[in-house]
Amino acid sequence: MSFDTVLQYGHLLLEGSWLTIKLSGLALLIGAFCAMPMSVARSSDRRWLSLPVRVYISFFRGTPMLAQLFLIYYGAGQYRHELQVLNLWWLFRDPFYCALITFALNTTAYQAELLRGGIQGVPRGEIEAAKAYGMSTWLRYRLIVLPHAYRIAFPALGNEVILLLKGSAIASVVTLFDLMGQTRTIFAKTFDFSIYLWAALLYLVITMLIVRVWRRLEDRLNPHLRRRAVQRSSTPAVAVAPTE
Template sequence: MDFQLIYESFPKLLAAVPATVALASVSLFVGFLLAVPVALARLSHSRLLASLGYGYVYVVRSTPLLVQMFLIYYGSGQFRIVLEHLGLWALFRDAWFCAILALSLNTAAYTSEIIRGGVQSVPWGQIEAARSIGMSSVLLFRRIVFPIAMRQALPAYGSELMIMIKSTSLASTITIVEVTGVAKQIISESYRPLEVFLIAGCIYLSMNFLISRVIFMIERRISPKRRDRGTFGSSAAAAMH
């Protein structure tokens, strides 16, 4: 074990954390904005909308994120003339845009299913009570359904946040220098992958630990029944894609 390399590499890897956080934050934000209409389409009584939503979720969840990222970053070059005509080539030739697009589309599919499950878990009695006092569908969704659904979906969404932090490591395959990208650069110079990836793994672990604690505190605040439970909430363990 080369402790000198660990000592020298840690600051370099730590300096790349903001890039990882920015990549994950923007992707989660855009992905959430996309996930809501997809979830509503999946819940729609319209066969067309439901089918389109199901098709999108099925395709994204059934293919690896790395393949999706490669298709967007490398595959977009096949349509350069069309993209230039539309004025979009400047975006698609940028690695950051392609990474955020791939991560956003991926997390949107998973988040839409989390939201859909949360909406379906809303007690029917509360919906009927709101309708009985003349509440409109839009107001019902905004004041009753959506808040309850998000509270129910919070543990699963917390896992999605942690998965997204780990998924950003794939962005290093398309030249983005985040934590894993810096780790690869150091390894190419030192030929010592064990020490470098050990530090990188600890950094990802630390970030996800902080997320798990924040989600747990939010769960306790919005759900009094969970305040007397153990130290770690149900969002502490992230599922694997």
């Protein structure tokens, strides 16, 4: 491990780390905003409402994110004239926005599917009780279904946060200087292979921080689960004598 290289170019790694966090964070926020209505539509019994969402989710979960990034970044150039007419070319010619759109579309599909599982995990008795109380569909979802669904899906959503953060490394292939992009640039200048190890350590540190923060949030959302785990760990095991 070369400390001279990381001392000389460490500021570039930190700049790339900040861009990685910003890109992933914005994509996750956009995905969380879009996933909520899509998960409700996906859970609907109306086929005309759930089928388009199912196709969308299947496409973005079933294809590599690198291919999706290429479709948006390079494919947008095929429609440059149309995008200029719509005054959208400034958006699709920028690699940052292309990566942001790709990651947001991808994580929306995953978050919508995870949240759909949470909606299906809500006890039917709570929904029936809300109906009996006279709540409208919108009120049921706002006060009962969605809060409960988010509590159920919250651990899985944490995994999606980590997967998107690590998957964002592909943004470097479209000349975006995130953490991996800066690492490749430094390696091209120094040919010091240990810089990739330092980049991996930075990814590890960021991931560990996210895990710790997410666990704290999970404990606040589901305090009863933490109390139950503490009780189980503090309860001594009772040996049972074998019966003849």
